[in-house]
Amino acid sequence: MPDGSANTKPHALPGASDRAPPAAPARTLRDPAALVRAGLVPADAASGLERLAETYAIAVPPAVQALIDRADPADPIARQYIPDVAELDTAPQERSDPTSDAPFTPVRGVVHRYPDRALLKPLLACPVYCRFCFRREVVGPDGGLLSEAELEAALDWFAATPEVREAILTGGDPLMLSPRRLGHIIRRLSAIPHLDIIRLHSRVPVAAPERITPDLLAALETEKALFLCVHANHAREFAGPARAALRALAGAGVALLGQSVLLRGVNNSPEALGELFRAMLAARVKPYYLHQLDRAPGTARFEVPISEGRAILRALRGRLTGLAWPTYVLDLPGGAGKAPLGPDFAVADGADWLVEGPLDGVPQRHAAPPG
Incomplete structure (x- = not known):
């Protein structure tokens, strides 16, 4: 598609019109x-x-x-x-492994970068392949599915690593697994005493909502805290079928979070980003992360400068409910972790602080306490 600024043409949010959505085509386009x-x-x-x-x-x-x-x-x-x-076209700043998964892989399918949490990548297939994906050189329809032995070795690693308190299923898309295999993974992780949280990252609810079936919901049943982080970048992705899938997940006790990537031509304006976050909340999804683009090969046309991202968020502060506010982050190359990038409203002035009100833009002095 041609390059351009974010599309800000108004679109009714799901539920805002009685007109039936167009019927979905019958099959996935793959070539x-x-x-x-x-x-x-x-x-x-x-x-x-x-x-x-x-x-x-x-x-x-x-x-x-x-x-x-x-x-x-x-x-x-x-x-x-x-x-x-x-x-x-690969730009000079782009890297084949921009988040540095490989150096932090103790066993196949596991990435352990942060002390208290680790990724589990049981497969590398997705319902849709984003043109800006930071794992675009390894994901694909061949699936990268862990063998039974590899999966068990990965799960054994979690069981043997007590400092890890959270298991994050990603890939690929873990909701592309069969309910049987997904249920097995959830049960194995749920049985590990030191794991408190199970998190899944997925595009399925918005890209293939028909996969949210009773069998899949049953596979997600656990006594652990379970979060599903839904990846969506534009308000229109929360159409009727996606809303229904998310309602089903919420009804099954799954806590819903949202993650997005700041993308030129998709959401790089206060209007487009604000509509996205409002659409998430209307679908019971709490915006969690807004990612600065990871510099994977061939993705330069999507990049928004950090200064522009900060300005967009500054324009939204105070005009968008705090429930809709994500953390704007950059996943630093080399495995250094996610660094917050959000706009600043406070500047140190000696022992005092000058704090700018987001509604009036006027700095006020917040004096240091006496003594």
Whole structure:
């Protein structure tokens, strides 16, 4: 899709209209020819995209296809998912492993970067392949599924590592697992005494909501604190089917968090980002993280400067409920962790502080306590 600024054309949030949404197409589009037939890319782009498909996976599932406005060349949904030959250009600052998973992998499928938590990556398949994905060079339809022996070794590692209090299922997308296999993982993790929290990161509720079935909900049953972090970047992703899937998850006792990436042409304006966070809350999802783009190969067209991200959030402060406020973070290269980037409203002035009110923009002195 062509480059451009965030699409701020007003769109009704789910539930704001009685008009039925368009019927979802029948199948996932997985190659450039299918994208051409669906009217999502021009025919003369197919040859270039064939070269791209040799390196990076393509998948546009029915629920996502139904959200794309084909009449809008800058559609923010299409921009996230429809491949572009610009992805073949790697900028000097881009890295094949921007978050440095590899050096922190004690056994296959585990990443232990922070002292008290670790990732479990049981597979590398996703319902949809984001064009800005920081694991884009390893995810794909072949799945990267851990073998039974590898999965058990990874689970044994969690059991043998008492400093780890939280297991984070990611990948790939853990909700692409069969309910049987997912249920086994949840039960094994739930039986580890020192684990307090199980967290899953997923696109499934917004990209393939039909996968949220009674069997999958049953697989998530646990006495542990279980959180599902839903990845979405635009308000329109919270359409009717996604809202229904999220209601089902919330009804099953799953705590819902939201994570987003700040993306040029998708949500890089106060209007677009504010609509996204409000749509999340309306779907019972608490915004948790807003990520600065990880510099994976071929993703430069999406990057928003940190200064612009801070300005967007500053414009929203005081005009958006605190419930909608995520932590704006940059995952530093080399495995140094997520650094908060959020706008500052307080500046030290000797022992005092000058604190700017987000509603009037006027700094006020907050004096140090006497003595």
